[in-house]
Amino acid sequence: MVLLARLGAPVRGFLEFLGDQAHLVLRTLRDALLLRLDQLPVVGGQTKLQVRFTGLDAMWLVSGTALLLGAVTLIQAFSQLSGLGAENYIGTLMVLIILRELGPLLTAVLVIGRSATAIAAELGAMQLNGEVDALATHGVNPYQYLLLPRWLGVLVSVFALVVFFDAMALGGGFLVAKLKYGLTFGFYMDSVRKTLTNRDFAATLLKVALFSGVIAFHASHFGLRIRRSQTEIPQAVTKTVVSALVAVFSLDGLIAALLYF
Amino acid sequence: MIELLNLALDLTEGRQLVQEIQLRVPRGGNQLITGPSGSGKSRLLKVMAGTERPAHGTVRVGGHQLWPGDGVLALGGKVRLGFAFAAGGLLSNLTLRENMALPLRFQGMPPAEVRQRTEAALERLDLLAVAELRPHAVSASARKHGNLARVLALAPELILLDDPLEGLDAGDRSIALELVQTWAADPDCSLVIAAEEPHAFTHLKAERLQLSPAPVESP
Numbered sequence: 001m002v003l004l005a006r007l008g009a010p011v012r013g014f015l016e017f018l019g020d021q022a023h024l025v026l027r028t029l030r031d032a033l034l035l036r037l038d039q040l041p042v043v044g045g046q047t048k049l050q051v052r053f054t055g056l057d058a059m060w061l062v063s064g065t066a067l068l069l070g071a072v073t074l075i076q077a078f079s080q081l082s083g084l085g086a087e088n089y090i091g092t093l094m095v096l097i098i099l100r101e102l103g104p105l106l107t108a109v110l111v112i113g114r115s116a117t118a119i120a121a122e123l124g125a126m127q128l129n130g131e132v133d134a135l136a137t138h139g140v141n142p143y144q145y146l147l148l149p150r151w152l153g154v155l156v157s158v159f160a161l162v163v164f165f166d167a168m169a170l171g172g173g174f175l176v177a178k179l180k181y182g183l184t185f186g187f188y189m190d191s192v193r194k195t196l197t198n199r200d201f202a203a204t205l206l207k208v209a210l211f212s213g214v215i216a217f218h219a220s221h222f223g224l225r226i227r228r229s230q231t232e233i234p235q236a237v238t239k240t241v242v243s244a245l246v247a248v249f250s251l252d253g254l255i256a257a258l259l260y261f
Numbered sequence: 262m263i264e265l266l267n268l269a270l271d272l273t274e275g276r277q278l279v280q281e282i283q284l285r286v287p288r289g290g291n292q293l294i295t296g297p298s299g300s301g302k303s304r305l306l307k308v309m310a311g312t313e314r315p316a317h318g319t320v321r322v323g324g325h326q327l328w329p330g331d332g333v334l335a336l337g338g339k340v341r342l343g344f345a346f347a348a349g350g351l352l353s354n355l356t357l358r359e360n361m362a363l364p365l366r367f368q369g370m371p372p373a374e375v376r377q378r379t380e381a382a383l384e385r386l387d388l389l390a391v392a393e394l395r396p397h398a399v400s401a402s403a404r405k406h407g408n409l410a411r412v413l414a415l416a417p418e419l420i421l422l423d424d425p426l427e428g429l430d431a432g433d434r435s436i437a438l439e440l441v442q443t444w445a446a447d448p449d450c451s452l453v454i455a456a457e458e459p460h461a462f463t464h465l466k467a468e469r470l471q472l473s474p475a476p477v478e479s480p
Contacts, residue, residue, distance in 0.1 A: 038369030130349040133312040136333045137344040138364035
């Protein structure tokens with residue numbers, strides 16, 4: 001019995017976590033539909049702050065990472081394939097590696113590192129300081145004021161960052177192709193365009209929607225669970241990062257299996 | 262306005278802190294809850310506010326059942342509630358003025374009225390000089406006054422005050438006490454105060470409830 005209980009505890013914990021995630025998502029969606037027009041400026045203001053922090057402030061980091069990744073991918077690929085007519089496959093390579101997989105995935109990893117951690121720590125500190133209780137008692141619905149703007153802000157930011165990441169990575173790849181192999185922009189983009197399909201756009205949009213939900217709600221779950229002491233804040237941040245990374249990689253694998261397998 | 266039936270609170274380790282409380286505060290009524298530190302006054306106020314779940318029992322505010330149920334979210338803005346916390350409670354990323362204004366803006370109040378109510382509350386609590394500062398940049402007594410000012414600006418039907426005079430110097434104390442007496446005399450407002458030192462409220466016309474400290478169990 002003791003062994004069974006030991007085996008069952010993590011399963012029960014995981015199911016409780018899934019239940020709590022479902023509750024947070026459904027409650028936030030329901031309360032979003034109940035928002036009045038005169039409450040939109042307050043919620044909109046919070047959303048703008050989240051977009052600025054998660055999206056705008058991360059632009060340089062994402063640009064630099066994407067530019068280097070695009071350039072390095074092309075250097076490595078050409079070092080192996082040169083002489084085999086590899087320039088004809090540049091577009092295929094960039095779409096397969098960057099646009100389909102690494103763009104959304106690395107953007108999500110960067111946002112988890114920068115913003116999911118910040119959201120978990122901020123909500124945890126607010127919970128400890130009684131700010132969440134104060135909001136609720138004074139008629140400010142925490143799902144509408146705290147969770148919805150964070151979700152929307154992360155959604156808008158991840159979408160913008162993925163587009164930016166893909167563009168910069170393609171730019172980095174083109175720089176290498178131009179400087180080392182003398183390819184023209186027209187040839188390079190034509191090669192990319194031929195490989196890109198509507199399914200790739202759909203997969204990217206699906207990933208953006210799911211990854212941003214994972215980031216916002218995992219961070220909110222672990223942040224809002226803090227009850228007693230400040231020492232719980234770093235623990236919540238660590239749990240957020242680990243849990244969000246596992247979820248993002250699992251979803252990425254699932255989407256690849258469903259759409260491309 | 263507020264009704265507690267067979268209410269019990271547990272400590273985190275499961276021991277019973279408060280048991281079988283029956284309490285009814287009518288509209289315009291005042292209730293003073295006293296007891297030593299650790300007797301459960303603050304927890305009881307949080308249960309009344311719907312932010313903390315009781316071990317068992319029923320809590321109703323303005324005819325809406327908070328427990329068992331959804332807590333304060335069950336009110337959905339249908340009852341105006343004000344809670345002055347003993348410590349914390351002000352949003353640390355907003356200035357004191359923004360803290361006063363947020364619940365009013367969220368109610369959809371016109372900006373001119375929000376401004377007028379916020380300024381009046383800040384002035385009454387002597388906070389105009391620090392209104393543009395965030396809570397961590399002001400003194401503990403200004404934060405305490407900030408909590409009271411937020412309640413004042415909201416003009417609630419039910420006010421819950423957790424040790425509103427604790428840690429205030431003589432000047433700040435008299436400002437806060439004067440405001441508490443105004444609320445106590447208001448026939449449209451129900452007032453519940455939790456205080457460790459009841460002598461500050463001896464002249465207050467209120468029902469009294471004395472809580473005892475939780476018994477310590479021998480190992």
